[in-house]
Amino acid sequence: MRFRQVHPILSRLTTGTAALALVATSALAGVTALASPAVAAADPKAGEACTSADLGKRYPFTKSVKVEPTITHFKGYFVTAGSTGSQAVKLSTQTQVTVAVGTSTTIKTNFDFGVLFKAEASINRTVQKTTATTSAAEQTITWNFTQPGYYGLYQGTRKVTGEYGSLNCDRVQRDDGTYATQWTERPGGQYTTFSTIEEGAIRCEDQVPASSIMKKAQEILGCDGTAAKKQDKKAPAPRAARKHQKASVNSELGTSAAPPGFTCLPGTYRIGTPDRKLYWTTFGAGDYFRLRPGPRLPEGATWSVCEGPQSNGRTEYALVNGYKGRCATMTDHSDTEGAMFRMDPCRTADDYQRFYIYRDVPGSDLVGLQLKANGHMVGQERVVDDTAMRQYSAGNTDGTGTYVLQKI
Structure with missing residues (x-):
């Protein structure tokens, strides 16, 4: 007998502690305050002319962007013929995603917000633009299982990463030997953010889009494309969030005309x-x-x-x-x-x-x-x-x- 495909969104009843698997520390007012100069509609482009009044300005831009479905919490769960219905299932932490621009995981400047705003615009999908990380805690969701089978219950998001740069106004020499000021590209770094949190239940029999969070959950479930596994699997141990540290300061020179090497x-x-x-x-x-x-x-x-x-x-x-x-x-x-x-x-x-x-x-x-x-x-x-x-x-x-x- 062929089982009818389960549609996770329709079969979901309630969410327990998983209502928001997101820890955010910036207030909405802070987001509003950051939205001004870094995200102006008329941001310059490299090679365009600038004036002396622009010498103290800086604009962000994104050089690349990558969207990767990421499972943050997961549990392989076997439902027998006599155990269908609503059940609360605890999900173990799979990984964490932390918002970062360069070495900073505290997003509270116009420039950092501008980088993430431009990343959001380039993928046409809402992403986190404040200090935030996905939860490291165990999550519980309640699901209505209408059919027996082997399920992967998950929470996940789309991790967005890429490289950013900045533009500064500076003096350049033109081909005819004259000088002008124009916007020049300066080094930047790497950024990371993530989209909204999703959750659901998936089986190997379900047909899902190739680049979806559901497909990622199927991979972790161990689906081989033809049949469901009939054994429970432990989710990988949590991975600590990446820590960004600035280089430590070396010894002081005291009163000095200039540092060594200057x-x-x-x-x-x-x-x-x-x-x-x-x-x-x-x-x-x-x-x-x-x-x-x-x-x-x-x-x-x-x-x-x-x-x-x-x-x-x-x-x-x-x-x-x-x-x-x-x-x-x-x-x-x-x-x-x-x-x-x-x-x-x-x-x-x-x-x-x-x-x-x-x-x-x-x-x-x-x-x-x-x-x-x-x-x-x-x-x-x-x-x-x-x-x-x-x-x-x-x-x-x-x-x-x-x-x-x-x-x-």
Whole structure:
């Protein structure tokens, strides 16, 4: 006698603890707040012209995307002729999927949100765009079994992975020897996210789409395409979520003119707003540096620009302040949007003290500055006296991330 095919969606009764196999830690309000500059409809493309006001901006784009059906929880379950009906079944953890952009699993910046937004748009399917991971806990679902047979009960999602890059405005030399500013492609990294959680029951006899979560569940069930297995199978042991760690900071140098491997350019510089009315200034060794009016400025308003090795196709720079030779630093090693820079002893190796400089055309001293550690751009909340310098993942749309690097 041929069994009628079971349709999992129709036969589902209720869901127990499996109502949401998702742990999310970001509020909806945070998502709304992140949706502005990184996902603008008119994002630039590599090779397009930019202006000096764009030197402090950064835009994400996706270079590749892959969608992979993934089973997060599973249980092989044999139903005999006398045991049909509604049954609660515990599913063991198969794997976990964690949202990540580069090395960060905490999604709270415009840039990270922009990467995931663009991945979502490219596959035309809703994905997680906040800090989230699928559950590691055992899940229970209640299912109405109308026929005997060997079933695979599952929860799963579509894991979305790929590579992203970023665009920064920078000076380029054209074929005729002249210079211009245009959007240039910069290195990015890998991203991971996932779509909505699905659950169901599947048998080997069921005909399902080749690239579906149901098909993935059949593979784990051990289906060979002709008959169902008649033995229970244990789900693989849980795998720990991938942990992302930043490189540790090496020894401090104390008071120093420049870190080892860096050579300071001749003379000293002032860094300020393009109108040359406000300049980066600090009044203490560990103080935040902030905008203060010129032209008469204290020693803490002078900077040495020290050139170091190449990384990611660009030269690294350390910005050493004239007051006790301290380096501009993101001291708490934070990726937080709007975190403030301050002065700290120059270190042998610390990517939170290293910057990339994006320049305007020759004859102009306008620049944009990018922190090597996380790609965030230097900026401030508003152009006003005593405003501290901060980091912004995508820069500021109003052009306040453009500065003058003025040799004294």
